[in-house]
Amino acid sequence: MRVAIAEDSVLLREGVARLLAESGMDVVAQCGDAEQLLAELGSEPVDVVVVDIRLPPTHSDEGLRAALEIRARFPSTGVLVLSQYVELGLAMKLLADSAEGVGYLLKDRISDVKEFLAAVRRVAAGGSAIDPIIVSTLLSRRRTDDPLERLTRREREVLDLMAQGNSNQGIADKLVLTLRAVEKYVSSIFTKLQLPATGTESRRVLAVLLFLRN
Amino acid sequence: MIAIAGVGGAGVSFALAVAGEGVGVEMGEPLVLAILTACLTLSYVLCGLLAWRHRPASRFGSLMIAAGFINFASTLVWATRDVPYTLGQALDLLPPVLFLHVFLAFPDGRLRGRSVQGLVAASYVTAIALELVRMHFGDFGPRNLLEGHANPATAETVRQVQLTLVSVFCLAGVGVLASRRRQAGRPLRRSLALLIDAFAFSLVMLAFLFVSSAFDGPWVAQIRWATFVTLALAPIVFLTGLLQARLARSALGDLVVELRADLAPSDLRDALARALRDPSLDLAYWLPEFDTYADVDGRPLDLSDLGRSRVTTLIDRNGEPVAALLHDTSLQDEPELLAAATAAAGIAVENGRLQAELRARLDELRGSRARLIDAGQKERQRLERDLHDGAQQRLIALSLDLSLLEERLAGDSEATTSLDRAKREIAISLEELRDVAHGLHPAVLTGHGLQVALESVAARASVPVRLTVKLDGRLQERLEVAAYYVVSESLVNIAKHAHATSATIDVARANGHVVVEIVDDGIGGADTERGSGLRGLADRVEALGGRLRVWTPHGGGTRVKAEIPCV
Known part of the structure; x- marks a missing residue:
């Protein structure tokens, strides 16, 4: 490289x-x-x-x-x-x-x-x-009628790592979860936040960041 | 008193004329002459009185009164008794000389110039001394008590010489008036010219009268009447001038009213020019720090080089010069008008000067405040930069070194633990340093502008914030810094005091200003003086010539609006 x-x-x-x-x-x-x-x-x-x-x-x-x-x-x-x-x-x-x-x-x-x-x-x-600071700033941002409140604590952790750019495997490693469990959380998050499912990891990073920003 | 005396004198003259000559209606000459003489006396005494009252300081009024009474005294020639007759005869030629004196002494009662004084003195000598010489040689008949050595031929010669001389002096007086008329300036030209013409015409008539009677020309009686009419009219013309001056004073009233309003310097000049009826008037301001006079635009003026037709009247306050009026010479003939106008203008000029001074000091203050804030800002930027390039970089490099060392000592758990602890300490130090550096100066502002910098500020706010930044391109750095602090400080206030549930931030450019507005839906009633940091914000904004306003009604939320001019 x-x-x-x-x-x-x-x-x-x-x-x-x-x-x-x-x-x-x-x-x-x-x-x-x-x-x-x-x-x-x-x-x-x-x-x-x-x-x-x-x-x-x-x-x-x-x-x-x-x-x-x-x-x-x-x-x-x-x-x-x-x-x-x-x-x-x-x-x-x-x-x-x-x-x-x-x-x-x-x-x-x-x-x-x-x-x-x-x-x-x-x-x-x-x-x-x-950077985690960017993501945490976005996650802790005050919102009226905050959709993040619909997420479980675990889902928020997954969202955090996902927004930082981690792959599902990376998230699984960090949270000591199975890959399947992470995939379940991810799909649940996307459903709760009404985000369209996206292909690559970098696309979902942008989608999540843009969602959190607004 | 004097008026009564004047009327009485005129009446006596008339009575003497009528009684002495024993006139019948058919005897036109003495009657007409008596009426004209009485009118002449009255005209001078009364006009002189008015002039005196109008201008007590001027000797012109008293001179006119004197002329009136001497004119009365000369009518004693009509008295039946010998003593008054002789006295009247001795004074017979004095009135025309006094009229000459009056005309040449206009307007202040003083004779200007040696030649004019000489002319008047010579006229007096001619009128009195030669009259006495004539009386000595037995002129004027048997009732002349001063007759010494009767010699009619000599007396006649002296008479002709005397009358001719008086005529010549009168004509010389006309010459003096003509030269004065040429010098008279624009604004008073009409009234002054008319008066000078009336005087000159009277003198011409007198000269004509004396020449005719010296050489026994025709129509002497009629010429005398006309001369008397002309002489009596001169004070009337003078009175008209006085009346106009009074009108000018009412223009002064307008001036004072105008001065009450906040006049711009050029308007003040115009108001003075109107009140003094001198379109050529100029206003010069005294600049003590430069030790010179300057016009409205600040150009230095040399008051010593004005030419013949313009003079300077100084305006002072408490003995200190504040300004000068550059005006037409003829305005000096109306000293009270000028005095009143300068007094009124003095107040206005002083006022304007104080305002100008205040403005200058305010500008200076604003400038020094802006410079102070700029200097402080530069210093903070420098410190932030020093921290960034120095301590922060070194700490990060050190932390990296420790990490590499840690990898190398992977087997030694005791070493890695203490290395880990050291790294954590460094991380905390870095965080603290970052806070300090960011507090000193938000570096992102310098690099990337207001929109980018405010995005983080809004994201970190304690309440949901809707941020709208509508700027095309970057602003001056000091404006960005001020706007940034207005927003961040307002958000701190909202977090601490407002109990708000949401806020909006709008930054836009409008009418050459950056407008920053922060609105929350909290409890309002913010303390704008203490603790809220609003005072410091206002200082920062005002130092840039801007304005910070806060609306914070109890229970109605708080609105902070800063408007800063984009220079």
């Missing part, structure tokens, strides 16, 4: 590169800014990029713009955006109309090595990785 990294903090960039390399990934590019990253991508196919949302020169929105550009220009390349703050608005902007091959995580998640590597792999494979 070929990975490119764009992160202006050398310390962190090298740490992430080492982490990814040690887990057997091929880190083909380490860049300090978005321009360099885009140049590297143009010359070399990459499965996934890990990009900091604040990059030089202005440290405002360069990383996000680069991520959006990569999504448009290299649809087969997964984009995992890292940030010191996760913002719901930015997540929605980044996802736009598809959660396929997109990740948006708090930078702190790096140190949970297993989870982080799983997220990188998921995004590289066209899946999604949405």
Whole structure:
């Protein structure tokens, strides 16, 4: 698996590169800014990029713009955006109309090595990785006539993990459930929330996020 | 008193004329002359009185009264007794010279210029001294008590010289008036010109009369009548001028009424120009900090270089100059009008100046407040950035290192446990740092604008929030920051005090303003001064020239509306 990294903090960039390399990934590019990253991508196919949302020169929105550009220009390349703050608005902007091959995580998640590597792999494979904070913000959002109240506690846990981009197997592993049980919960959730059943995992991520957002 | 004396004097003149000459109706000349002389006396005494009352400071009125009484005294020539006759005769030529004096002393009773003073002095000498010389040489017959050495031929020569000289002086007076008329300015030109013309015409008639009588020309009697009529009319013309000045004072009343309204500087100039009937009038403001006068638009003015037809009248308050009127020279002839107008304008100008000063200070204050908030904001942004690039990054890298170490020490459970604990500590520190940094400055705002930043704020709110942001593109950063805090602080207030079940947030651009409105359905009655943070919000909004309003009726929810101009 070929990975490119764009992160202006050398310390962190090298740490992430080492982490990814040690887990057997091929880190083909380490860049300090978005321009360099885009140049590297143009010359070399990459499965996934890990990009900091604040990059030089202005440290405002360069990383996000680069991520959006990569999504448009290299649809087969997964984009995992890292940030010191996760913002719901930015997540929605980044996802736009598809959660396929997109990740948006708090930078702190790096140190949970297993989870982080799983997220990188998921995004590289066209899946999604949405930070738990985003999902919990959406889940705890106050609503009048809240449809989430119709869910059981277990169903809410499943919904939470589902919205983060986990596969049914991933959810089953985390909650120590059988795959069949998870599938049952998922279908129950979709029925209770009156969501149409969707095919891929990334599609259901978007559907769930959009549902929770409104 | 003086009026009665004047009327009495006129009556006496008339009586003397009638009794002395023993006139019959058929004797036209003495009767007509008596009536005209009486009218002349009355005209000067009464008009002089009015002028005196109107302008006590001016000597012009008293001069006119004096002319009237001397005119009466000269009629003593009609007396039957020798002493008054002699006295009247001695004063016989004094009235025309006094009229000359009066005309040249207009308007303030003073003779301006050495040549004019010399002219009048010479006229007096000619009128009195040569009259006495004539009397000495036995002119005016046997009742002349001053007769010394009768010599009719010499007396006749002196008479001709005297009358000719007076004529010449009168004509010289006409010349003086003509030059003054040329200098008279625009606004008073009509009334002044008429008066000066009346004076000049009287002098011409006098000169003509004296030349005719010196050389025994024809129609002397008729010329005398006409001259008297002309002379008597001059004060009437003067009175008309006075009346007009009074009308001008009523225009002053209008001015004062206008000044009560809040006048713009250019309107003040126009109001003054109307009241003073000088369309050329200009208003100059004194700028103490620049030590100069300036016009309404702030351009410096040099008051020393105005040309001959314009002069300056200073307006001061408490001894300090506040402004100056640049006006037509002729306005100086109406000093009370000018004084009243400048007094009225002084108040208005001072008022306007204070307002301008207040506005300037307010602008300065607003500017410094905005700069303070800007500086504070910049400092907070810098701190957030330092935290982000420094401590936060290092802690994350450290945590990552610990994770890698943990994997390597996978078999050593004691080591992994303490590493795990260390990582948890780091995670807590990171969270705390993140809160601090976010509190310092919401970085997402700088990078991605109001809509994106508010989405998280609304999602985290304690009540369901409907957020509508209608902005085309980004706003100035300080506006975004202010709008962001208005929303986030209002949501904090709603969480703490409102007991609301829902809220709406609307952000839109309207009429060059960003309008931010937060409405909840809570209990209302919010304390807008203490504890709610609304005061701080108002400061922030007002520093940007905006306005924050809060409607919070008891039981009726709370509405916070901020309008900030997009510069």
